[in-house]
Amino acid sequence: MRPEALTGWISRVFGNARPKPTVASTPPEHTTPLTRDRVAAYLAGRGYQYLVDEDGDLTGMWEGSRFWFLLLGDHHEILQVRGRWHRTLPVLQRPSVLLAANDWNRERIWPKVYVREEDDELxxxxxxxxxxxxxxxDTQLSQLLACGLGTGVQMFTALDAVLPGSPPPPTGPPSAS
Incomplete structure (x- = not known):
């Protein structure tokens, strides 16, 4: 067998392995406390439009649905990305809405979806x-925020496809409503 034929795993078996090239590694990131400023920096860095509402929470519109970026807990250590679908449905549709929500929650880890009755609508x-x-x-925070937004938008898009009477989502800049 010619030496050039001894490549890959077989060359390692016969002891002719070439040294692996060294890869420059980046220094490990260190964790720092969660802050609203860090969440805002992520949103601004992605070019997303957002605002601070009357409660001091970051909020904005994605694909027509409102999302909030909440810091909860005694020390604001819990990050929650919460979205509200751009539509409401009649209370009479509760069985189909609950079925759609349960199907989503059973088949996926994120996001959790739930139904609330508000002003006699769902x-x-x-x-x-x-x-x-x-x-x-910073990398973890970016992944968590992207997950909250991406899976929320994905879920709302799926609901538009399965629940009847879907109007197009509203467009425009974020508002504090």
């Missing part, structure tokens, strides 16, 4: 929550 919410008591790296 509102649907998405929610991704994580306890960051010991801090979070």
């Amino acid at each position: 509102a649907l919410y998405s929610e991704v929550s994580v306890d960051l008591e010991h801090g979070v790296t």
